[in-house]
Amino acid sequence: MLNNYHTPVLLNEIISNLHIVANGTYIDCTAGFGGHSQAIVDKLKNGNLICFEQDYDAYNFLLKKFKKNKNVKIFNENFTYIDYEIKEKVNGIIFDLGVSNYQLINQNRGFSYKIDGPLDMRMSQKNKLTAKTIINTYTKQQLVDIFKKYGEIKKPQKIVDEIIKIRKQKAITTTLQLQKIICDKTKGSIHRKHPAKTYFQALRIVVNDELNALKQGLEKAVNLLQKYGILAVITFHSLEDRIVKHFFKNITIAHDFYGHDVPLYQKIKPSYCLITKKPITPTQAEIERNHKSHSAKLRVLQKIC
């Protein structure tokens, strides 16, 4: 289903890889505006869907959207609580990482370098840390580290120096203020993408502790899969994808009890197998329909014993 708030990415691909059984139990860890969830529900008869969504606005939207579906349970929680809320083994779990279009275009949420708004970037309204706090209170070294590590920016020093200089005079409180600082300082250099994009990405990752949540979520999700259960994950940038790729690789290769590589006859067979040797990416037609899908990568694994 398409709606104004978000267009689900790789919808057919994720659904066909889930091999949904009508009486199965499925978890959507990042339910957003319910595009993927709806496609799962449409294939269920006596089965159940459990949704996690940390954004309160999206959670309320989901409550209304699925109010007639007694087989859909929705938690306004971080997916790192998945093992706390769910004790049964399930047939399939999906993650569709990152932000929804609603979050991106909503002025009040402060995710976009193109739209003016408060420097916020919190996906969960329960979260205390905002981008404004980071930009105005973190030390020079902390800011440099954040932009290097999470924005993969080689030399952020010039921009961090400017942030420090400006914030001494007046707090930096809006997205366009920060965008302007970045653009002014990178004027004249050639960029493949908007110069503010990776700075904003880095801040968003830290505000929402996205990479730690992903690592925890994956660990917990595979433990909830029943035999032949499927885990499918869509990522949107290389830092996320690297985590998923390595995690999938590590749990699908034979190893000894301690995880070491040993001679073949001593190896313990893995409990999971890779379904996608290479990630599934959107077709040209999908990218033309929905440009935001262009960087999406879908990786899938299955529990085999």
Ligand SMILES: C[S@@+](CC[C@H](N)C(=O)[O-])C[C@H]1O[C@@H](n2cnc3c(N)ncnc32)[C@H](O)[C@@H]1O
């Ligand atoms: C790309 S959108 C998902 C869109 C959804 N698949 C759909 O079709 O509408 C990602 C959503 O995941 C939520 N999210 C991201 N990280 C989360 C986490 N750790 N726990 C719970 N929700 C999370 C975001 O708030 C956002 O609404």
